[in-house]
Amino acid sequence: MRKSMFFGFLALFISLSVQAQTALKKVYNEDINPLEQIDQAVFKAKANGKLVVCQVGGNWCPWCLRFADFVTNDTTIIKVINENFEYIHVNYNPRKSGGEEKEKQAAALMKRLDNCWRFGFPVFVVLDDAGKVIHIQDSSFLEEGQGYNQEKVLRFFKNWTPQAVKNS
Numbered sequence: 001m002r003k004s005m006f007f008g009f010l011a012l013f014i015s016l017s018v019q020a021q022t023a024l025k026k027v028y029n030e031d032i033n034p035l036e037q038i039d040q041a042v043f044k045a046k047a048n049g050k051l052v053v054c055q056v057g058g059n060w061c062p063w064c065l066r067f068a069d070f071v072t073n074d075t076t077i078i079k080v081i082n083e084n085f086e087y088i089h090v091n092y093n094p095r096k097s098g099g100e101e102k103e104k105q106a107a108a109l110m111k112r113l114d115n116c117w118r119f120g121f122p123v124f125v126v127l128d129d130a131g132k133v134i135h136i137q138d139s140s141f142l143e144e145g146q147g148y149n150q151e152k153v154l155r156f157f158k159n160w161t162p163q164a165v166k167n168s
Contacts, residue, residue: 024065028058028091034109038131041086046129051162053081054090056113057122064089064122067139070148077153084161090125092117126160135160 029037041052057064068089071077081087093106094117110116114133116123124137142152158164 024062024069026059027065027068027089029089030059030091030093032091033105034090034092035105035112037088037090038112038127041088042127042129042131045086045127048086049129049162050085051129051134051160051165052127052131053085053087053157053160054113054125054127055087055122056090056092056116056125058091058093060093061121063139063143066146067122067142067148071153074150074153077150077157080154080157080161084157084163092121124156128165134165 038052038054041054044050045052055064055067059065071081090109090113092109093102098106113125114136116125116133116136119136119138120140122139124139125133126135126137128134137156139148142148142156144152
């Protein structure tokens with residue numbers, strides 16, 4: 001009996017260890033004001049001749065974390081992002097548990113980003129150097145299976161580089 005309990009606990013421990021190692025890194029800072037975060041990114045983008053890409057979602061969204069992990073681990077995609085964008089993870093909490101102030105902040109965020117929530121999460125909002133929304137990308141068009149397709153993701157980012165926008 002003791003042996004079977006020991007092996008049962010051992011199996012549970014190994015299972016939990018494996019899950020912890022494969023857990024995706026949380027990338028959304030839930031403690032900052034997302035509107036101020038966007039303002040700072042726009043300021044930096046303008047100074048550096050870039051555009052802003054807001055990945056809107058939250059740590060509550062597995063697809064948001066998958067996308068962040070996907071682009072971080074793909075050297076081709078991250079190079080395009082770093083050369084052309086101020087890329088930020090904008091936390092959006094659709095739940096009302098944050099209180100009235102957080103609820104107002106979430107409403108203001110959606111107003112500023114042209115109600116991008118309607119496309120699901122994550123959703124990508126491209127802003128020009130004045131902070132104006134120039135494109136909203138539904139992430140479902142970038143998916144493949146339980147992840148994302150490199151070719152589709154690269155096409156999205158390359159179609160919205162400052163050079164591509166300028167030449168259109």
